[in-house]
Amino acid sequence: MLRRMSRLFLRTLREDPADAELPGHTALVRAGYIRRAGSGMHTWLPLGHLVYRKVERIIQEEMDRMGAQQVHFPALLPREPYEASGRWTEYGDTLFRLQDRRGNDHLLAPTHEEMFTLLVKDLYSSYKDLPLSIYQIQTKYRDEARPRAGLLRAREFVMKDSYSFDVDDEGLAASYEQHRAAYIATFDRLGLDYVIVDAMSGAMGGSRSEEFLCPTPVGEDTFVRSPGGYAANVEAVVTPRPDPLPYDDVPPAHVEDTPDTPTIETLVAFANAHLPRDDRAWTAADTLKNVVVTLSYPDGRREPLVVGLPGDRDVDDRRLAAQVEPAVVEPFAEADFDAHPGLVKGYMGPHALGVDSPTGVRYLVDPRIVEGTRWVTGANEPGRHVFDLVCGRDFTPDGTIEAAEIRDGDPAPDGSGPLEIARGIEIGHIFQLGRKYAEALDLRVLDEHGKLVTVTMGSYGIGVSRAVAAIAETTVDELGLCWPRQVAPADVHLVVAGKDAEVVDTAERLATDLDVAGVDVLLDDRQASPGVKFKDAELLGVPTIVVVGKRLADGVVEVRDRATGERSEVTVDDAVAHLAAICVS
């Protein structure tokens, strides 16, 4: 394919667009690959669409290769199946809802578990029909609270979503492994670096779940890895639970006056000044901090929750949010304190907490708060704290919760050493849904003994438009985009650097010959200075840049590698063979 820039629907921008936050997104807009069409909505321009199509095709090929079969559902769907699964409500504000001319409720699907489940129920009835993996590549809709980062968090985006259907858990495990392998092959072909991390299953329910994260400082997701190979999304990190401690020699709990100490800092300072320890100074880690929030459920129900954690750690909002989904965490306001007089602001303590306590407020603690640990914490009275309060002796929480922040250097759950924290873009997600949807929608098949069994499902997603963004963000440099060849909009960016007939003729001939040789060429035949053309070539990021210009006097053209910046010269006669070899290799 030979494309001429003189006719290409393209304008490169000299200045950064106002709405671009990330370097890759900025470059995609500046280079004329995409353009904003609305909040969280993007238009693909011709070069962007070429890249998009190549990415899509690779994903499609790998899905087909693993034996998944492509189908296609509507994006606009009636309410009923999502009502049956509960997600019409659970999705909250993130779901785009609308009514048709008859007043019937519809939605723009954010994901299609229900439809896949119903389709299989419609067609299949026997274990002999399974296993089955089906997929679609389709436009999805989510009314994000804060659309941002261009293609990374859009309100309209494209996903490849597949679903596996098996008669038993072993089958699901096998289907899951097949998808995992197909994802590895896919991301390898896309030239994307990735880490496979343990993940929460989130609103979907289910058991095993992993994310493919593309490591980059601009990623929205935080994950951890250990020296021993453990890796997890920060939401899914499991805190190692210490062994119980002996507490026979701990003195009985005693309440002390600690005036004006509503915060951990003021409490620690007061204790060190007025109630010093013999062995060392008090630190925040000696205190048990109790944080109260309101959980707001999709059905409108609201309830308070108190999270107890060591005073030297904060609650990580995203970890907490992941634990309580589909409920949403909201602040516990003054009015809420008024409504719960048993909760003393700034001085809450375990005695007033728990479903069996007078307040009846649920009380979950960090997994580090094990039996025998000894704490300074609120005494449920203004200006008073309790000391030497021992977990398991003096109080028993309702359970534990993974809500505390993870820190670089925290011990890894696999015991292999300290955790390292990094950021990444989620490019894929695979997980074992289990029977949630099959049960809700009654998808059952006859097993080999003629008994009806509920099917078990897996769900697997790749963000197609997001993969384009991830490639851009992880390959962009200070000059612009820098595509891996397999997804680049062309193999060779051929710059006509001069107006002499010989330069022009040679470039045209070279372009044609390369086209014939099966090399995709983007020919810069515009009326513009070589300087402008070089800058645009770097911005556009085609992997190989060829310059036909001054050096033609010596019978040579220049070949530049966009990624490494390496330059070499090749004779005009050798150019086609040389470039074909580069592009095919």
Place this chain on the structure above:
Amino acid sequence: MLRRMSRLFLRTLREDPADAELPGHTALVRAGYIRRAGSGMHTWLPLGHLVYRKVERIIQEEMDRMGAQQVHFPALLPREPYEASGRWTEYGDTLFRLQDRRGNDHLLAPTHEEMFTLLVKDLYSSYKDLPLSIYQIQTKYRDEARPRAGLLRAREFVMKDSYSFDVDDEGLAASYEQHRAAYIATFDRLGLDYVIVDAMSGAMGGSRSEEFLCPTPVGEDTFVRSPGGYAANVEAVVTPRPDPLPYDDVPPAHVEDTPDTPTIETLVAFANAHLPRDDRAWTAADTLKNVVVTLSYPDGRREPLVVGLPGDRDVDDRRLAAQVEPAVVEPFAEADFDAHPGLVKGYMGPHALGVDSPTGVRYLVDPRIVEGTRWVTGANEPGRHVFDLVCGRDFTPDGTIEAAEIRDGDPAPDGSGPLEIARGIEIGHIFQLGRKYAEALDLRVLDEHGKLVTVTMGSYGIGVSRAVAAIAETTVDELGLCWPRQVAPADVHLVVAGKDAEVVDTAERLATDLDVAGVDVLLDDRQASPGVKFKDAELLGVPTIVVVGKRLADGVVEVRDRATGERSEVTVDDAVAHLAAICVS
């Protein structure tokens, strides 16, 4: 590609689905190509999606070949651009409207004129940038009042829509011709029969407009053709306007009592009984029928309109609707008569009609009602009619309107003889939009003299999902689907007709060899009787059916042509070469 039916996500149905109205649609559902997902919404199953992709690719290739560049807009869009063009209102109930979580108005785009116009405005500014043709293949939404006929009139469907941008009318004409040629190439490749007919430009405004109609009795569109090659959508048929007639010897108009003659039939009967002509009997064609309707505009405005036409013809609702768009035609109810006492029901006559008449009601007549024509028509009094009323002498309408029904045998506008009426499916539409959108959205470029000129546009659409349906409807036979090879889900449907090891082994080997030879094979390796397999093979409609069965005893397999039913035998050894030749030819 080798696909095994034992693993294909497919169930063929023995019975016709309840919602299928047309033979092609019925077969698509029965053969497991598509499935209903909601009113006017369909899911593509694997075989259907394979056909869809082949159709899409052919369209894409022909667009690329003509130099159109592919882009992609969101389907979910903010209200503003459609507000600027007036279409937010004009589209009426057909537009899916919704609000996001912030309460901002959005729509699901039924078509993208505004977005394409704004994009070009955003990027281009000079005549040097033009001509430009850009296209997308994208999901569209229309809240049809009566979704029907499966993929033919769906609420979610896929279109290829392109737009051309030119600096002047000659440029537009050239772009239009290019698209026309590309459409011809596309439909030829798709194996679709088509007629190119003159069309109305409808809600879009603009000048030249043609539709590609695929002739079939099940089509929704009616069109006409003449012996001389004139062809037009019935909405666009231009009625030949007769020459004016001399009327010097016509006696003055005279009002007669015609009690109880509110209809044409009663009037003609009364006239023949009580006011007979000397030369011949009165017929309905002597009467001028005045039909009153209400036009309801998108902005809520309503006005009456009277259409006058020869009494032997009815108003064609679709022709009238096309003429008054974007207004919608509604009945003129009793209450409307009460509000317009000047309109005497059953006895309306030209004297009381017209914007300058006492009623002020607009009065448009059929083009056959030319100067000098002589009519019996209402006298605006109950039970009275006026005779010898001459157009141009006794009354002057406000204008003409193409609203009368077209009849088989009507004279063709090209003068070549009688019109023939036929039905077809609209598979493509090309038209010269002109400057409507460019003006509304201020798309101007500098011309070669440095003057700002408004760009002129063309708009060109192909229904992608509809093309699949059109192929199905025009190739289906009593046995099932019957795909042209270029869009078929496979080249060869290979039936394993028997359980003997030799049959199975030979079929498996043949399937593998064909796959290697580049022939797409659908292998029926299911545990089912040969009879069931033959029936399914006919229903599925792969162009070549190969049977490996009893005749293997003589070393031959049977080759059936699905379309013609022809059968031949070929030795196992020759089979691959024979089939490869058929499939490649």
